[in-house]
Amino acid sequence: MRLGEPHPGVKASAVLMALLASVVVAGCGTGYSGTKANQVAQWASQYSVVSNDQLVVDDASAIKASVRAGKLKDVTSNCAGLAVDAGTAYGNLPTPEVTLTDELNTAYEDFAAAGGQCAAATSLGSGKLTAALRTIAAGLVSLKAATRLLAAEGVH
Secondary structure (H helix, E strand, C coil): CCCCCCCHHHHHHHHHHHHHHHHHHHCCCCCCCCCHHHHHHHHHHHCCHHHHHHHHHHHHHHHHHHHHHCCHHHHHHHHHHHHHHHHHHHCCCCCCCHHHHHHHHHHHHHHHHHHHHHHCCCCCCCHHHHHHHHHHHHHHHHHHHHHHHHHHCCCC
16 A cells, blocks of 8 residues: 555445445335334344444544544554444444434444545644544534434433
8 A cells, every 4th residue: 555545444435335325225124113112223233233333433532542642553544444334334224213314324424434534644734634533523423313312212
């Protein structure tokens, strides 16, 4: 890999995101039963949503810690991990609930975009990294809203 090229995981996650988008559109029928809360709980259990969401939160924390420590290589590696983990979580959409799907979609897209952008950062002071950190923060806001929606349906 040459300097300035995105991490190979970022390229792979971009392709994965494109493929997953077509799967999400095609897979709008859920096949879950019972009340909306039961359907959301079944979906969340089937896809280990809580633990997958925790992975992206952990990635975001690791990125921030790496920035504070001044370790660019760790930053770019953690960013690539965020892009991949966000792609995995994105593949679990749609949920049985439209608003929840929208919030998670926004969060995962923010994380994937920011992860790809900061994985390609060439310095800790780069505009790419600064913009990516803002996008990660926005993704965390959407993820927090989704977490509240999940909790309202009994998923913790």
